[in-house]
Amino acid sequence: MASPLAKNIVIVGGGTAGWMSAAALAHLLPDECAVTLVESQQIGTVGVGEATIPHIRYFNQLLGISERDFMQTTGATYKLAIEFTGWGDSASRYMHPFSAFGADLGGVGFHHHFLSARANGAKFSLDDFSLSAQLAQGNRFAPPPDEAGLGYGYAYHLDATAYASFLRRYAEARRVERYEGKVDRVKTSADDGRVQALILESEEVIDGDLFIDCSGFRSLLLGQTLGVPFESWRHWLPCDRAVAQASDPLTPLPSYTRSSATASGWQWCIPLQHRTGNGQVYCSESLSDDEACAQLQGALNSVPVSDPNFIRFEAGCRSRSWEKNCIAIGLSSGFLEPLESTSIYLIQMAIVKLLEFFPCTDENLSREAFNRWMSMEYRRVRDFLILHYHLNRRDDSDFWRYCATMDIPISLQEKIELFRESAVVQSYDQGLFAEPSWLAVYLGQGLLPSSWDSRAASVPAAQVSRTLQGLASQLQKMAESAPEHAEVIARGGLKREPPATMDLYGGARD
Ligand code: FAD
Numbered sequence: 001m002a003s004p005l006a007k008n009i010v011i012v013g014g015g016t017a018g019w020m021s022a023a024a025l026a027h028l029l030p031d032e033c034a035v036t037l038v039e040s041q042q043i044g045t046v047g048v049g050e051a052t053i054p055h056i057r058y059f060n061q062l063l064g065i066s067e068r069d070f071m072q073t074t075g076a077t078y079k080l081a082i083e084f085t086g087w088g089d090s091a092s093r094y095m096h097p098f099s100a101f102g103a104d105l106g107g108v109g110f111h112h113h114f115l116s117a118r119a120n121g122a123k124f125s126l127d128d129f130s131l132s133a134q135l136a137q138g139n140r141f142a143p144p145p146d147e148a149g150l151g152y153g154y155a156y157h158l159d160a161t162a163y164a165s166f167l168r169r170y171a172e173a174r175r176v177e178r179y180e181g182k183v184d185r186v187k188t189s190a191d192d193g194r195v196q197a198l199i200l201e202s203e204e205v206i207d208g209d210l211f212i213d214c215s216g217f218r219s220l221l222l223g224q225t226l227g228v229p230f231e232s233w234r235h236w237l238p239c240d241r242a243v244a245q246a247s248d249p250l251t252p253l254p255s256y257t258r259s260s261a262t263a264s265g266w267q268w269c270i271p272l273q274h275r276t277g278n279g280q281v282y283c284s285e286s287l288s289d290d291e292a293c294a295q296l297q298g299a300l301n302s303v304p305v306s307d308p309n310f311i312r313f314e315a316g317c318r319s320r321s322w323e324k325n326c327i328a329i330g331l332s333s334g335f336l337e338p339l340e341s342t343s344i345y346l347i348q349m350a351i352v353k354l355l356e357f358f359p360c361t362d363e364n365l366s367r368e369a370f371n372r373w374m375s376m377e378y379r380r381v382r383d384f385l386i387l388h389y390h391l392n393r394r395d396d397s398d399f400w401r402y403c404a405t406m407d408i409p410i411s412l413q414e415k416i417e418l419f420r421e422s423a424v425v426q427s428y429d430q431g432l433f434a435e436p437s438w439l440a441v442y443l444g445q446g447l448l449p450s451s452w453d454s455r456a457a458s459v460p461a462a463q464v465s466r467t468l469q470g471l472a473s474q475l476q477k478m479a480e481s482a483p484e485h486a487e488v489i490a491r492g493g494l495k496r497e498p499p500a501t502m503d504l505y506g507g508a509r510d
Contacts, residue, residue: 006210006325006358007033012183012198012221013214014039016049016160017330017347019167020059021212024351026174027063029358035175036206038198040182046216046331047309048244049160050270050277051079051257051341053432054098054153057500059348063170067497073166074158075273077489078141078255080132082340086261087445089393094126094444095133095256096340099152099505100436102129102471105459111439112453113464115423120461126443128472134479136256142482143498144506150475153506155341157257157270157277179206183215186225194324195221212354213328217313217335222328228318230334236386236408237315238399239265239337243293244279244309248302255485259339260299261392264399265292267299268338273489275305281337286399313337315382321374322367327354334378339388342381342432349377373430380431383412384441390416391445416447423452436505 009025011018014037022037029035060070070076081097088094102110110129117124127133132152135141144151172178181200187207189196197207213221222228234240250271258269265282280296287295293308317334321327329350336342353373357366389403390412408416415426419442425435456464488494501507 005030005033008208009033009035009210009212010198010206010208011035011037011212011214012039013037013216013330013332014164014168014178015045015214015216015330016164016344017216017332018212018214019164019171020344020347021214021329021351021354022171022176023063023167023174024059024355026171026176028355031175034177035171036177036179036208037171038179038181038183038200038206041180042182045161045164046311047161048242048277048279048311049338049343050272051082051157051268051338052155052344053341054155054500054504054506055345055348055502056155057497058502061497061500065170068493070166071156071489071493074156074162075275076156076158077253077271077273078485078493079155079157079257080141080152081136081256083136083256083258084261084388084441084444085258086394087259087266087388087392089446090261090396092444092446094440095130095136096437096440096444097127097130097133097136097152098154099130099132100149101126101439102468103149105464105467106455108453108455108459109435111443112423112456113459114468115449115452116456117461117464117468120465122465122468124468124472126440129468129475131475131478134475135482136254138479138482139252139254139485140479140482141255141485141488143494145478150478151506153501153504157272159272159274179204183220186221188225192324193226195225195326209325211326213326213332214330216331219318219328219332221326222318222321222323222332226323226326228320228323230314230316231319232314232316233336233382234314234316236382236406237337237389238283238285238402239281240312240314241284241289241292242279242281242311242313242338243289243296244277244311245296245300245304246275246306247278247300247304248276249274250276250302251486252484253486253489257341261394262295262299263287263397266339267296269301276302279338281339283399286397317375317378320371321350322370327370329354333374336378336381336385339385340381345432346374346377346381350374376431379411380428380433383409383415384433384437386412387416387438387441388445391441391447393446420447420449421451423449432504434504
């Protein structure tokens with residue numbers, strides 16, 4: 001007999017997680033499933049979260065949202081990469097683009113030839129072999145070309161509050177019922193501890209059979225009510241504070257996010273159409289709030305247009321995202337700092353998996369599979385973020401020295417050692433970040449392997465050099481002939497949006 005379908009779904013929270021969940025469920029679940037959302041304007045939302053990765057395009061397309069409408073409503077710009085400055089030594093600079101680098105040559109991975117050419121004195125940087133990195137460096141934007149091997153993914157910088165409002169209109173037009181009010185108490189069953197109803201301050205009672213906790217860092221249902229423990233990763237990701245402040249838009253308009261390492265953390269710079277999002281992420285043991293704010297304001301590239309907003313957080317996640325009849329999505333299930341713009345992606349993955357495992361009133365196996373999946377996703381992102389900190393060679397503060405020498409997860413240690421020894425990037429089938437991303441950070445931060453694929457030597461050095469030179473010049477020319485990013489934005493974005501794929505590199509590589 002089929003399991004009973006969860007017909008009465010209640011979402012707590014109207015931030016990005018709440019409204020993304022509501023919009024997707026309303027669009028994709030059968031009409032017999034009622035979706036209710038409760039939010040409290042008095043509490044508000046976290047108010048940050050403006051940089052994304054390419055998967056968001058897939059989400060929007062799934063919901064039938066036009067890119068041009070979306071861009072206009074959310075003041076969005078295009079994002080091709082993240083630029084990291086000062087993460088290796090304080091003078092280092094590299095791009096992490098949403099693309100692969102070069103193409104295999106003679107059946108051997110491109111980066112092995114790249115390393116071999118560098119050892120022979122070539123002065124190339126890895127960025128020379130990514131069209132999207134080249135476009136980003138010139139503040140340009142163009143849709144990915146059809147030409148094999150040159151494709152890339154792209155994402156957006158967006159106003160997260162405007163995105164949530166946009167999705168709210170979308171969801172309310174599709175039968176989502178919204179309640180304004182603060183949840184005061186949560187009623188659970190005396191028999192099995194399942195959540196039965198939310199009781200608002202107004203004493204209104206909202207009952208349901210499946211509850212989605214999108215209440216942000218409070219984790220009202222999963223953490224506070226059901227007591228699912230939080231697993232802290234602070235010892236690996238010690239930053240626990242951020243201060244954010246918006247400023248005027250930038251000219252020229254970058255088509256990438258900036259991440260600049262500072263003495264005890266790092267700063268983000270996220271260009272939107274109508275303003276720039278700026279923030280300083282830091283470790284409270286190393287920097288006071290006042291010092292962090294002063295550092296941020298000293299680095300602004302345009303006139304501030306908002307007051308500083310201080311946010312506290314702790315890196316980590318709940319040991320289970322789905323407990324009994326409650327699924328946490330967004331900050332209520334966990335948070336890893338915004339270094340690689342992964343939080344909205346994690347929200348999206350939780351929604352995708354929730355839909356995959358529906359109906360879900362009594363599903364133990366689905367619940368365990370969901371929890372395994374989300375745990376794997378969090379751990380993949382965690383290791384990749386730790387990599388950035390651990391590979392630093394700054395030596396200018398206790399903070400960076402701690403990060404360089406701290407014990408790291410064994411899963412990451414093995415990856416780093418393998419690359420150091422053989423230039424092989426340990427791959428995995430599921431979860432975020434494949435070979436190109438690992439290469440960008442390894443090489444960008446100066447982890448040079450002691451050897452590489454010996455088969456690279458079977459292609460004559462002169463041929464490798466010619467091929468690399470030819471590719472670098474081709475990409476540079478293509479990038480230089482692309483329009484300025486600001487020009488594309490002024491036209492309202494691309495006329496025709498390319499189909500989106502659920503991966504980081506635009507389908508060019510898994
Ligand atoms: P929130 O936005 O906090 O929403 C919580 C909701 O729950 C609110 O509507 C609130 O009113 C409601 N609520 C809480 N308690 C109650 C109650 N008792 N009764 C009724 N309602 C209640 N992500 C990215 O992808 N890219 C980024 O660049 C990025 N940058 C970030 C920078 C920082 C410093 C931080 C901290 C996060 C960043 N994130 C980023 C993460 C991103 O902000 C969040 O993932 C995203 O905003 C989703 O938040 P949320 O909806 O889970 O929580």
